[in-house]
Amino acid sequence: MVSNTMDQLTESDPGQRPPLSRERLFQAAIDLADRRGIEAVTMRNLAADLGVEAMSLYHHVANKQALLDGVVDGVVADIETELGGFDVVADAHSWRKVLRDRILTARRVMLRHPWAPAVIETRTITTPTTLRYMDTLLGILLQGGFSYDLAHHTMHAIGSRALGFSQELFQPNPDDDTGSNDTLAAMAIELPNIVGMLSTIVHDDPDTTLGWCDDQTEFEFGIDVLLDGLERRLGG
Amino acid sequence: MVSNTMDQLTESDPGQRPPLSRERLFQAAIDLADRRGIEAVTMRNLAADLGVEAMSLYHHVANKQALLDGVVDGVVADIETELGGFDVVADAHSWRKVLRDRILTARRVMLRHPWAPAVIETRTITTPTTLRYMDTLLGILLQGGFSYDLAHHTMHAIGSRALGFSQELFQPNPDDDTGSNDTLAAMAIELPNIVGMLSTIVHDDPDTTLGWCDDQTEFEFGIDVLLDGLERRLGG
DNA sequence: ACCTGAACACCGTTCAAGT
């Protein structure tokens, strides 16, 4: 039907379904995680989404670990797309703004894949796209006047914030009945400082009880404190 | 045999093995993870260590999630032991040193349980001991002159560093053959900044190739940058 | 070359039964 000399090319007949490829696996796994959560990403479920048996996946990835490596690479590639490419120009005057914008863009992408940070943290190897991303971050610092040594320390200090996420241990649960004075009084014995802070904030603005920790605000505060400390060390 | 009025007390006979308890489960799980890694902590393996069947564990914990919550609580309790208790005196002059020491103590405990950070990150609820730990950290800040608002932001900004760990994305793999000039040249096309940095550091000190990222140094740098930024905001 | 069915060695967890 198609002007395809398919009996001469080694390329196989597309047939009814497009053939599997590593990229199709990774993208399907990302879609599956977005729709049903990361725990739904099993080899069997993924295969079902692709209209194939689970064992067919092993012709394209060595095992599930390799699949997850590809998934992480795909998410970082989404950051690249969102940025319109990793190339930017930064100079001694703009490094702080350029770095900050880049990190907040990464965060927007991560918010679309809320399961991704947990997966990234389980990986031991660094994927090719992640390496390229880190290389450009490093380039921004060097252009900004950082020495190799300070830039190196800085990359470590930024840590996962570079990809737009951070583990916040301090997450008062808004489902807890902190509105009840009885509960507060009972908690105050063991947790005087937290209860004191909660009480004060509730008193100042009763509407903030639920979800009073604005993740975006806290994330930006964390970056800015870090950038302040770095600027001082840069001798600015 | 023992002068134990066991037929009158409802306390059961200790018999050949001490009875199970939530605390014994948690401690056995921590020991198992230390010995054989967190992936070896299955209900069946844990039961075997305790000389019991897997299903018996369910009389003491609701499910594996509850077991892991208890494990995390136990690890943070280790920090408390290492600190000799959570109570400290800090004043406006000592908050920085007291906070820094406490975090580095937490880090020492975490290094004894290298699997713990990954488990902590999977938890959604905050355990009682973790809450008490965070309350004392908050107390140090308040004693140091932080407003509730700044102290609150600070707790978020410190994040997992409060418990002595952080995810470092930037971990050049020392197993990679970065010593070979051919490999470096090939990498330099895609990763000019990373390769440039590696080359310079290798040139300056050839011995640092393997394990040239000193985790402890980088961790302390990260805290100190953060503390610098906070000190500035405190108006010091 | 690519896909499949059956099977293996594990999981967490439920249930009915033992003492």
Next chain:
DNA sequence: ACCTGAACACCGTTCAAGT
């Protein structure tokens, strides 16, 4: 009250077999 054996509904992965 506490523990158990068998079973269920899943996993990732291997293997021999199909086309």
